[in-house]
Amino acid sequence: MPIPSVQYSDILAAHERIRSAVNRTPVMVSRTLNARTGAEVFLKCENFQRMGAFKMRGAYNAVSQLTEEERRRGVVTHSSGNHAQALSLAARLLGVKAVVVMPKNSPQVKVSATRDTYGAEVVFCESTVKSRHETTERLIAEHDYTLIHPYDNDRVIAGAGTAALELLQDYSALEIIVAPVGGGGLLSGTSIAARGFNASIQVYGVEPRLVDDASRSFRSGKLESNTRIDTIADGLRTNLSERTLRYIRGNVNDILLVSEREILDAMRFLWERMKLVVEPSGAVSLAAILTGHIPVKGKKIGVIVSGGNIDIEGFFTLLAQKIHD
Amino acid sequence: MPIPSVQYSDILAAHERIRSAVNRTPVMVSRTLNARTGAEVFLKCENFQRMGAFKMRGAYNAVSQLTEEERRRGVVTHSSGNHAQALSLAARLLGVKAVVVMPKNSPQVKVSATRDTYGAEVVFCESTVKSRHETTERLIAEHDYTLIHPYDNDRVIAGAGTAALELLQDYSALEIIVAPVGGGGLLSGTSIAARGFNASIQVYGVEPRLVDDASRSFRSGKLESNTRIDTIADGLRTNLSERTLRYIRGNVNDILLVSEREILDAMRFLWERMKLVVEPSGAVSLAAILTGHIPVKGKKIGVIVSGGNIDIEGFFTLLAQKIHD
Numbered sequence: 001m002p003i004p005s006v007q008y009s010d011i012l013a014a015h016e017r018i019r020s021a022v023n024r025t026p027v028m029v030s031r032t033l034n035a036r037t038g039a040e041v042f043l044k045c046e047n048f049q050r051m052g053a054f055k056m057r058g059a060y061n062a063v064s065q066l067t068e069e070e071r072r073r074g075v076v077t078h079s080s081g082n083h084a085q086a087l088s089l090a091a092r093l094l095g096v097k098a099v100v101v102m103p104k105n106s107p108q109v110k111v112s113a114t115r116d117t118y119g120a121e122v123v124f125c126e127s128t129v130k131s132r133h134e135t136t137e138r139l140i141a142e143h144d145y146t147l148i149h150p151y152d153n154d155r156v157i158a159g160a161g162t163a164a165l166e167l168l169q170d171y172s173a174l175e176i177i178v179a180p181v182g183g184g185g186l187l188s189g190t191s192i193a194a195r196g197f198n199a200s201i202q203v204y205g206v207e208p209r210l211v212d213d214a215s216r217s218f219r220s221g222k223l224e225s226n227t228r229i230d231t232i233a234d235g236l237r238t239n240l241s242e243r244t245l246r247y248i249r250g251n252v253n254d255i256l257l258v259s260e261r262e263i264l265d266a267m268r269f270l271w272e273r274m275k276l277v278v279e280p281s282g283a284v285s286l287a288a289i290l291t292g293h294i295p296v297k298g299k300k301i302g303v304i305v306s307g308g309n310i311d312i313e314g315f316f317t318l319l320a321q322k323i324h325d
Numbered sequence: 326m327p328i329p330s331v332q333y334s335d336i337l338a339a340h341e342r343i344r345s346a347v348n349r350t351p352v353m354v355s356r357t358l359n360a361r362t363g364a365e366v367f368l369k370c371e372n373f374q375r376m377g378a379f380k381m382r383g384a385y386n387a388v389s390q391l392t393e394e395e396r397r398r399g400v401v402t403h404s405s406g407n408h409a410q411a412l413s414l415a416a417r418l419l420g421v422k423a424v425v426v427m428p429k430n431s432p433q434v435k436v437s438a439t440r441d442t443y444g445a446e447v448v449f450c451e452s453t454v455k456s457r458h459e460t461t462e463r464l465i466a467e468h469d470y471t472l473i474h475p476y477d478n479d480r481v482i483a484g485a486g487t488a489a490l491e492l493l494q495d496y497s498a499l500e501i502i503v504a505p506v507g508g509g510g511l512l513s514g515t516s517i518a519a520r521g522f523n524a525s526i527q528v529y530g531v532e533p534r535l536v537d538d539a540s541r542s543f544r545s546g547k548l549e550s551n552t553r554i555d556t557i558a559d560g561l562r563t564n565l566s567e568r569t570l571r572y573i574r575g576n577v578n579d580i581l582l583v584s585e586r587e588i589l590d591a592m593r594f595l596w597e598r599m600k601l602v603v604e605p606s607g608a609v610s611l612a613a614i615l616t617g618h619i620p621v622k623g624k625k626i627g628v629i630v631s632g633g634n635i636d637i638e639g640f641f642t643l644l645a646q647k648i649h650d
Contacts, residue, residue, distance in 0.1 A: 026351055031375070047600040050356070210649070232648050260648035268641050275372040275602040275633035308600035315640040316593050323557050323585035324535070 006154045006247065008196020011161040011189065014061045018159060021060050021093055023049050025163070027170055030274050037289055039296040042174065044167040047278050047308025051118070053235075054163050054186060054306050055086035055150075061159030062148045063090045071096045076145035078125075078132045080106040081235055082307055083150035088118035099145060101135045103127035109311055151185030152241040161189025167302045168197045178294060179304040180284040181205035181214045181255060182236035184244025190304060191251035202253045206288040208233045209257040217245050218255045232260055235281030235307065256294060258287040266290050270305070279310040331479045331572065333521020336486040336514065339386045343484060346385050346418055348374050350488070352495055355599050362614055364621040367499065369492040372603050372633025376443070378560075379488050379511060379631050380411035380475075386484030387473045388415045396421045401470035403450075403457045405431040406560055407632055408475035413443035424470060426460045428452035434636055476510025477566035486514025492627045493522045503619060504629040505609040506530035506539045506580060507561035509569025515629060516576035527578045531613040533558045534582040542570050543580045557585055560606030560632065581619060583612040591615050595630070604635040 028043045046054035063075060074097030077087050084100045091098035100114050104124035115122045125135035139145055149156065163186075164177055179190040187205040194201045207214050208231035216224040217240050229237040240248070248255075258266075263280050266287035270278045285303045288294050294301075353368045371379035388400060399422030402412050409425045416423035425439050429449035440447045450460035464470055474481065488511075489502055504515040512530040519526040532539050533556035541549040542565050554562040565573070573580075583591075588605050591612035595603045610628045613619050619626075 028351075028373075045600075048353075052600065228649075230649050232644065261645075264641065264644060264648060267644075268637070271602050271637055275370075275377060277596050277600040277602055312593070312596055312640075314643060315637075316589065316596075318639060319557065319589060319592075320586075323589060324553075324555050 006158050006161070006188070006192050008192060010154070010158040011165050011193045011196065014155070014158040015162045015165055017064055018057055018060045018162065022056050024166055025049050027167060028274060028276065032273050037296055038298065040300045041289065041303060042167065042171050042301065043286070043303050043305050044163055045276065045305050046163055047276060047282055047305055049307070051082070051085045051089050052307055052309040053082035053086065054160055054304070055082040056089065057162050058156035058159035058185060058189070059083065059086035059090040059148065060093070062153060062155040063087070063094050063096055065155055066096070066146060070146045073144045073146065074099060075148050076101065076136060076139050077148050077150060078136050079150050080110050082309055084110070084114045084120070085118055087148055088114050088120035092119050097121070099123055099139060101125050101132055101139070103132070107311070109313070151183035151238070152243050157185050157189045157244070157247070159189070160186045161193035163304055164190040164193040164302070165197065167304070168194065171300070171302065173300050174201060174302040175299045176202045176204065176294065176296065177302040177304070178204045178206060178285040178288060180233070180236055180281055180306050181207045181248070182281065183238040184214060184240040184248055186304065186306060187252060188244045188247035192247060195251050203251060204288065204294055205248065205252055205255040206258055206284050207236055207255060208263060208284065209259055211237055212257055213239050214248070215255040215257055218248060218252070221249065233263055233281040233284055235279065236284065256288045258284060258291065258293065262287040262291050276305070277308045277310070278305055279307050282306045282308060331483050331486070331513070331517055333517060335479070335483040336490050336518045336521065339480070339483040340487040340490055342389055343382055343385045343487065347381050349491055350374050352492060353599060353601065357598050362621055363623065365625045366614065367492065367496050367625070367627050368611070368630050369488055369627060370601065370630050371488055372601060372607055372630055374632070376407070376410045376414050377632055377634040378407035378411065379485055379629070380407040381414065382487050383478070383481035383484035383510060383514070384408065384411035384415040384473065385418070387478060387480040388412070388419050388421055390480055391421070391471060395471045398469045398471065399424060400473050401426065401461060401464050402473050402475060403461050404475050405435050407634055409435070409439045409445070410443055412473055413439050413445035417444050422446070424448055424464060426450050426457055426464070428457070432636070434638070476508035476563070477568050482510050482514045482569070482572070484514070485511045486518035488629055489515040489518040489627070490522070492629070493519065496625065496627065498625050499526060499627040500624045501527045501529065501619065501621065502627040502629070503529045503531060503610040503613060505558070505561055505606055505631055506532045506573070507606065508563040509539060509565040509573055511629065511631060512577060513569045513572035517572060520576050528576060529613065529619055530573065530577050530580040531583055531609050532561055532580060533588060533609065534584050536562055537582055538564050539573070540580040540582055543573060543577070546574065558588055558606040558609055560604065561609065581613045583609060583616065583618065587612040587616050601630070602633045602635070603630055604632050607631045607633060
């Protein structure tokens with residue numbers, strides 16, 4: 001197995017690099033949650049991160065390390081999710097042009113957040129992997145943009161690992177850390193940070209059963225793919241890369257699966273009992289704990305709550321119908 | 326004007342009394358909010374309080390000061406809102422029986438929270454003020470329970486003031502503090518805490534325009550009533566009492582009004598941008614700032630976000646229809 005190239009020292013360096021530009025997010029606890037699990041659970045709330053997700057950490061770490069020449073030319077990525085907004089904001093803060101390739105059927109709310117709120121240029125493609133790649137490659141060929149991949153990028157991974165680093169700095173006695181896994185950037189960074197901080201910490205990844213490629217890849221040792229991607233946890237529909245699979249196999253204890261219903265139940269617990277707006281992907285780690293998939297009794301567990309970007313338009317439309325002004 | 330009987334020292338004493346049983350809630354800030362208001366805004370997040378609202382502070386402060394004899398007999402209140410749950414939980418923690426009088430048409434979710442989650446006895450009455458009072462009086466006559474009124478009670482008011490006290494302990498340079506006003510217990514306690522901490526702090530109350538009795542009473546000096554109570558801010562449908570009017574006139578700079586739409590917009594900002602589940606009543610203070618009703622530019626402002634208990638059943642029912650497990 002090749003030696004991983006992201007080291008614990010890279011995560012420490014990333015943290016120094018990004019700390020003035022990102023939020024040191026709070027860690028939330030709940031008496032009800034501890035009583036229900038028989039454990040001490042510490043939620044690292046990346047829903048409170050700038051632009052609403054941990055993605056800001058990796059994007060800022062990557063853009064801030066570009067050469068002057070690369071900064072002058074700009075950056076590009078393909079994403080309709082949190083990475084698009086993170087890259088756009090990080091680039092804007094650093095005075096770098098950002099271009100985001102999005103399928104032309106992307107929800108208007110996501111296009112608007114990326115373009116209008118964070119000032120990136122949006123280039124539309126067909127909603128196929130082929131078109132997405134071709135469009136991105138064409139933009140790079142024409143403009144010499146630097147690609148900042150959502151997760152297949154060591155600087156992005158090192159940045160993502162800073163969430164777990166901060167959690168461990170605050171609660172150094174944690175015995176288990178749990179993170180969601182989609183493309184594997186967050187789980188890679190989390191596992192490298194945790195093992196570097198304390199080699200005896202157990203690290204678990206959790207993914208929706210509907211998109212269980214990471215679990216199967218973890219077991220087989222090669223990249224597996226999904227036949228369906230229709231999980232409600234829209235941030236976790238992506239596949240591992242060779243790079244993230246290598247990090248995860250080297251550092252993670254196991255990858256566990258949760259059902260769609262279990263994700264929704266965990267999300268509801270976070271909203272109703274803990275008053276936290278968390279997106280479905282952000283509730284996946286907690287789902288594995290609430291359902292007992294990870295044995296936590298008597299333990300101190302850190303949970304990465306990855307983000308809080310969810311469309312609440314429908315809920316507020318309903319509420320607006322109730323007012324009598 | 327009579328000398329108010331709740332003093333700053335009572336709030337300090339209340340804080341010592343309750344601090345091991347209540348949460349020291351976090352204070353949240355937002356770059357977006359500061360940029361939008363041109364101010365520094367500090368949100369005291371009582372939605373993260375135990376049972377989801379500041380009411381826990383007053384209820385616990387009141388129940389913990391009962392005599393042994395009073396504790397043995399039990400406590401009673403009339404409320405279908407946060408005070409019912411707060412009194413039930415406080416009483417349970419202190420080993421005291423709690424009885425809550427609720428209109429028989431109360432939503433099942435509120436009955437269940439009070440009875441099943443927090444273990445109080447619920448006694449139903451007709452949904453009139455007369456029936457509520459008669460039922461409560463009858464229970465007191467029969468069982469010698471001690472009435473813990475939701476706001477017309479100095480111990481409840483002193484407890485409510487501990488939220489502002491903690492906020493000022495954390496951010497002593499605040500120049501303005503804003504709190505919602507319904508029955509006036511929170512605003513009374515907040516204003517006494519703020520003036521006691523620093524007599525030059527400006528204190529504002531905010532209420533829905535639809536139930537503007539506090540604003541009119543503040544101006545006229547006598548208790549005014551409402552003709553309508555159908556504000557979405559269901560925690561603020563109550564009227565001031567002689568006691569709370571006296572405290573408020575003695576300590577508050579002004580009471581401002583916000584529309585139902587402004588409440589909803591502020592609530593949406595809190596959910597969407599700050600990822601905080603806040604109930605409509607809890608968003609009322611911020612509404613007065615976001616709409617410019619309070620001149621805050623260049624100032625440091627503390628905002629009491631009073632609670633986060635809102636029925637999200639409908640939203641989750643919609644989400645559940647989207648899963649394909």
